[in-house]
Amino acid sequence: MSGIRHCMSRMFNPSAVLPSGTRQSDIVCKSQRLMLEAGLIRQSSPGTFHLLPLALKSLEKLTHLIDSEMRNLGGQKIAMPTIGTGTLWKKSDRWNSMGAELFKLKDRHGTEICLSPTHEEAVTDILAAEPNLSHKHLPLKFYQITSKFRDEPRPRYGLLRGREFLMKDMYTFDVSSDGARTTYEAICDAYHRVFGQLGLDAIQAAGDSGAIGGDVSHEFILPASIGEDTIHHCPRCGFAANKETTTSDGSPCQQNLSKPSCQMVEKTGIELGHAFLLGQKYSKVFGAKFSDTSGTKRNCEMGCYGLGVSRIMAASIEVLSTEEDVRWPVAIAPYQVCIIPPKEGSKEEVRGLAEDLYDEVCLSLPHLKDDILLDDRKSQTIGRRLKDCRKKGFPFAVIVGKKGEWVL
Ligand SMILES: [Zn+2]
Known part of the structure; x- marks a missing residue:
C-alpha cells in the first residue's frame, strides 16, 4: 500500500460551527446551514468563508470538470491578477459605473487599484498589446478559474452570495460577429454539458446585459425557492427570459x-x-485589433462567459439535499465511498479487515484511490457513523461485517 489511507479520524471536520454572534435562526438558507453542520465551511466574515477539506475537495473536482469542457472548446487557461489597475477600469468607465460593488483601494504610492470582479479590461489590454495579431490567430478563447470580489451590500445565503467567490471566466476574440455568435453557441452548449454532468436542470434564459454591457446575453438559472433571479419560462416551447427583459402584457x-x-x-x-x-x-x-485577409486592422469581436464555481457547488447542495443531509452531484462528491468497519469489541469485528478491503479496492481500482474514505472512528457504533456518512452525503457506504472475510 503506497501512501496513507484517507481516514475520517484524521480529517479536520468540525460540525455545527456557527460564526460567533450568529443564531441558528439567522441562517435562512438550507445549503449554508447544511454546509456549516457537515463541517464543509466556516464563516470568516460576512460573505467570506473558509473552505474546509471536504468542500475544497469537491470544488477541485468541479474545477477539473469545467477545465475539461473548456479545453474541449479550445480554451487556453491563463491567470490574471486579482489586483486590477484603476487606469484600465477608468478607460472603460466601469471604475464609476460599477458603483460601490467594486472593491477599490490605494497602494502605498496612492495608486488606485481594485479587487477584480471580472477581467474584460485586463484581457483586452493583453490582446491590444499584441501588434501582429492576425485573423489566422482567431478565434482566441482565454479562460481562468480564480477568486473574484464584489462588495455586496448584503452578503447572504452562504456561498451563494458572498463577497469573495471562485469563478470561471472566459473571454473570446473573433474576426466577425458571425464568428463570435458561433463561439457563443458552442460555449452555451458546453455550459449545458457541465450542468448535465452535475444532474442540474439549469434553464438558459435571455438576460439583461447589466453592468457588463453588450448586445446578446443569456443567464443559466437553476430553479430554487431561495433564488434571487426571476425568469419567465414556458415549459412547452422552452422559451425563457429574465423577468426584467420581458413585458408584463x-x-x-x-x-x-x-x-x-x-x-x-x-x-x-x-x-x-x-x-x-x-x-x-x-x-x-x-484597441484590440487584428489584421484581416487584406491586411486591414479591425477590432476584435468579443464575448465573455462566466460560471460561478463555488456558487454551483452550493446551489447543487441547495437543490439536491434533504433538510437533514447533504446531497452532492455524484460527480463532485468529495468521496465516492465510505467504508465503515464494526465498532471495536463488537462480535462483528475482524481486526484489519476494513483496512485490507480499503487497500484491495485501491489496488484493483486505482482511479478510486482518492475517492475512498475509511471511517475508522471505531469507538462509535456503525449506526452513528452511517448517520454521519449520510449527513455528509457520500454516495456509497460499505459496511464491513464478519462475513466480509469470505468476500476478499
Ligand atoms: Zn412557449
Whole structure:
C-alpha cells in the first residue's frame, strides 16, 4: 500500500460551527446551514468563508470538470491578477459605473487599484498589446478559474452570495460577429454539458446585459425557492427570459412562436452562469485589433462567459439535499465511498479487515484511490457513523461485517 489511507479520524471536520454572534435562526438558507453542520465551511466574515477539506475537495473536482469542457472548446487557461489597475477600469468607465460593488483601494504610492470582479479590461489590454495579431490567430478563447470580489451590500445565503467567490471566466476574440455568435453557441452548449454532468436542470434564459454591457446575453438559472433571479419560462416551447427583459402584457413566446399550448410560468432561481456577446465594446476602447485577409486592422469581436464555481457547488447542495443531509452531484462528491468497519469489541469485528478491503479496492481500482474514505472512528457504533456518512452525503457506504472475510 503506497501512501496513507484517507481516514475520517484524521480529517479536520468540525460540525455545527456557527460564526460567533450568529443564531441558528439567522441562517435562512438550507445549503449554508447544511454546509456549516457537515463541517464543509466556516464563516470568516460576512460573505467570506473558509473552505474546509471536504468542500475544497469537491470544488477541485468541479474545477477539473469545467477545465475539461473548456479545453474541449479550445480554451487556453491563463491567470490574471486579482489586483486590477484603476487606469484600465477608468478607460472603460466601469471604475464609476460599477458603483460601490467594486472593491477599490490605494497602494502605498496612492495608486488606485481594485479587487477584480471580472477581467474584460485586463484581457483586452493583453490582446491590444499584441501588434501582429492576425485573423489566422482567431478565434482566441482565454479562460481562468480564480477568486473574484464584489462588495455586496448584503452578503447572504452562504456561498451563494458572498463577497469573495471562485469563478470561471472566459473571454473570446473573433474576426466577425458571425464568428463570435458561433463561439457563443458552442460555449452555451458546453455550459449545458457541465450542468448535465452535475444532474442540474439549469434553464438558459435571455438576460439583461447589466453592468457588463453588450448586445446578446443569456443567464443559466437553476430553479430554487431561495433564488434571487426571476425568469419567465414556458415549459412547452422552452422559451425563457429574465423577468426584467420581458413585458408584463402576455407571453413573448406566444407572440413569437405561437404554439397553442404555450404558457408562461414565473420561476425564481439561482444564476449559475452567464454569457454575453460584447461586440466591439471593449476592443474599440482598448484597441484590440487584428489584421484581416487584406491586411486591414479591425477590432476584435468579443464575448465573455462566466460560471460561478463555488456558487454551483452550493446551489447543487441547495437543490439536491434533504433538510437533514447533504446531497452532492455524484460527480463532485468529495468521496465516492465510505467504508465503515464494526465498532471495536463488537462480535462483528475482524481486526484489519476494513483496512485490507480499503487497500484491495485501491489496488484493483486505482482511479478510486482518492475517492475512498475509511471511517475508522471505531469507538462509535456503525449506526452513528452511517448517520454521519449520510449527513455528509457520500454516495456509497460499505459496511464491513464478519462475513466480509469470505468476500476478499
Ligand atoms: Zn412557449
